Each structure stands twice: as structure tokens, then as C-alpha cells.
Amino acid sequence: MIEPSVGSLVALRAEGDRLPLHCVHPVSGSPFCYSAMAHRLRDGQPVFGFEAPGFDGASEPLTSIRALAELHTASLRAARPHGPYQLLGWSLGGVVAYEMARMLAAEGEEVPLLVIVDAALPGTQSVPPDDELARYFLYDFLGVTRDRAPGVDKALAGVRPGAEPAEVFEAAEVHGAVPEEFDAEFLMERYALFRTHVVAMREHRLDAVHDGPAILIKAEDSVERLLDWSPYVSRLTVRTAPGDHHSVWQGAGLTAISAIVDQALGEATAG
Structure with a gap:
């Protein structure tokens, strides 16, 4: 209960x-x-x-x-x-x-x-790989869509395919894609909840x-x-x-x- x-x-x-x-x-x-x-x-x-x-x-x-x-x-x-x-x-x-x-x-x-x-x-949609989902999390966190996030895309241009979410967030922090008060550790904490909810949504x-x-x-x-x-x-x-x-x-x-x-x-x- x-x-x-x-x-x-x-x-x-x-x-x-x-x-x-x-x-x-x-x-x-x-x-x-x-x-x-x-x-x-x-x-x-x-x-x-x-x-x-x-x-x-x-x-x-x-x-x-x-x-x-x-x-x-x-x-x-x-x-x-x-x-x-x-x-x-x-x-x-x-x-x-x-x-x-x-x-x-x-x-x-x-x-x-x-x-x-x-x-x-x-x-109606499948759960993407973690590196793609981490990128989508940043879009969602900043309140933008994929085609309206040049700052995020530029910051993550050098991130290797299949990278762990922590690498994605470190690149976002280093290149200033997110406000400076939100470091990679904070983003990782928020991402854990975000990912749990995305999986719940896709499986429902x-x-x-x-x-x-x-x-x-x-x-x-x-x-x-x-x-x-x-x-x-x-x-x-x-x-x-x-x-x-x-x-x-x-x-x-x-x-x-x-x-x-x-x-x-x-x-x-x-x-």
C-alpha cells in the first residue's frame, strides 16, 4: 500500500x-x-x-x-x-x-x-540510449526542443557516441551550456529522476x-x-x-x- x-x-x-x-x-x-x-x-x-x-x-x-x-x-x-x-x-x-x-x-x-x-x-516511443537521453534531458532542463538548442549542441559536439551521461554533463558544464550554478553533479542527480520517469512513461x-x-x-x-x-x-x-x-x-x-x-x-x- x-x-x-x-x-x-x-x-x-x-x-x-x-x-x-x-x-x-x-x-x-x-x-x-x-x-x-x-x-x-x-x-x-x-x-x-x-x-x-x-x-x-x-x-x-x-x-x-x-x-x-x-x-x-x-x-x-x-x-x-x-x-x-x-x-x-x-x-x-x-x-x-x-x-x-x-x-x-x-x-x-x-x-x-x-x-x-x-x-x-x-x-508510442522507445527509450533511447543513455547518451541520447542525457542530451534530451539537457533540452528539457533548459526548456528547449532539439532544433532550438544551439548552445547544447555546440557544447556536446565533441562528446563521443555512446558516452556515459556523466561525460555529457561535464561537457555541458565546461562549455557553459547550462547556468554556472548547475554543475555536472547536480545534473546527474536530476537526470536519475528524469530517466526513471522516461522509462516509466515509455513502458506504461x-x-x-x-x-x-x-x-x-x-x-x-x-x-x-x-x-x-x-x-x-x-x-x-x-x-x-x-x-x-x-x-x-x-x-x-x-x-x-x-x-x-x-x-x-x-x-x-x-x-
Whole structure:
């Protein structure tokens, strides 16, 4: 049995008496990527985030999507024993939020809003070799995509194929591809959690349909075929926001996501 941890719930915007929105961390394990959105929502809208075990550098990471969903569901119910519940998740967080919504519904709780932001279906991609995954981790850590990371690519140009992740991060540190406060040792610690989550995501399989209402927000530059959630959500609304998987949380993408979520929150609580 997974023990709940109310301490894993982080207040992104604590004030307000509206029905809270609970946001699930992406692959990094941190929910603070949602902070800017939280403060763009209507007055009185509380927003909380789930932090992944292992992000604190002390606890052990969980190795499956189901385990993450079970833990966060238990933590949510420890803090708020009964619904309705409103959930949101980006990337890996979207898959975990989806499984949480199914668990809550199976327990007889109401989930009037589930928002999945640019989450590729699990099991659609394989786990790359560690040197490639370490490079992708740096892209994710810096919030950029592969074709928009000249600093990372230049720094790693001399790294041999098949290099250990530690070599990749040392090259990134030496060549200034990451801010100087993040040394290779810190990157290696964060990478361990990142890799655990990537493997969990790639190994997970969806095995049922969520019957509640859900919104899929797709980044317009993302790969369409990886985002077809329609077989797994019976009441799915699809919206699009400008940007790619990471830049969708900046500028026009952030404005669009915030407006979509704000409208959905108003409609969900209205009826």
C-alpha cells in the first residue's frame, strides 16, 4: 500500500475559495512549471501541484506511472477527502493525471475537469540510449526542443557516441551550456529522476477508457500522431496552443493555455 504524502502537494496559488485545480508534475518531477499559468487564472482560483518522490534528492523515485498515480491520488484524498476534483498535467503529468482521474472515478468521486497538455500517448516511443537521453534531458532542463538548442549542441559536439551521461554533463558544464550554478553533479542527480520517469512513461500502457470530460491542449508544433487520446477518453475536447512542447508555456502559448484552462474551470464549476 502506498502511503499518502500531503507534503508532496505544493501551493502554487493558495488563496481563493473556488474548487482547487491540482496539477501533476512533468518528467522533471517539479510542478513549478505551472506557476505562471496559476497566476493568470481568475481571482479566487487556488492551484496546487504535486512534486514527485525523488525530486528532493532524498526520497526514492517511483518507477511506474501507476505508482505515481496511486501516490498522488492518496495524497490528494488525504488533503481533500472528497471531490469534486479538477486535474491538469503536462507531458508525463498528463498521463499521470489521466490515471488519477480514472482511479477517482472508480472510487465514486466526481472529476468534472481533466486537462491533458501536450502529452504523448505512453508506449508510442522507445527509450533511447543513455547518451541520447542525457542530451534530451539537457533540452528539457533548459526548456528547449532539439532544433532550438544551439548552445547544447555546440557544447556536446565533441562528446563521443555512446558516452556515459556523466561525460555529457561535464561537457555541458565546461562549455557553459547550462547556468554556472548547475554543475555536472547536480545534473546527474536530476537526470536519475528524469530517466526513471522516461522509462516509466515509455513502458506504461493505457488499458481502459476515461468516461469523464477532458480537454487535450496540443502544442501546434507537436507530432499529431503521438497525441491521439480519442480512443481513451469518451468525452474529449481538443484545443491547440501556439508553440512546441516547451515553448507552449511561454508567450502566446502560455496566454492561450491560461485562457483555455480558465474558461474550462468556470464551466466545470458552473455545472
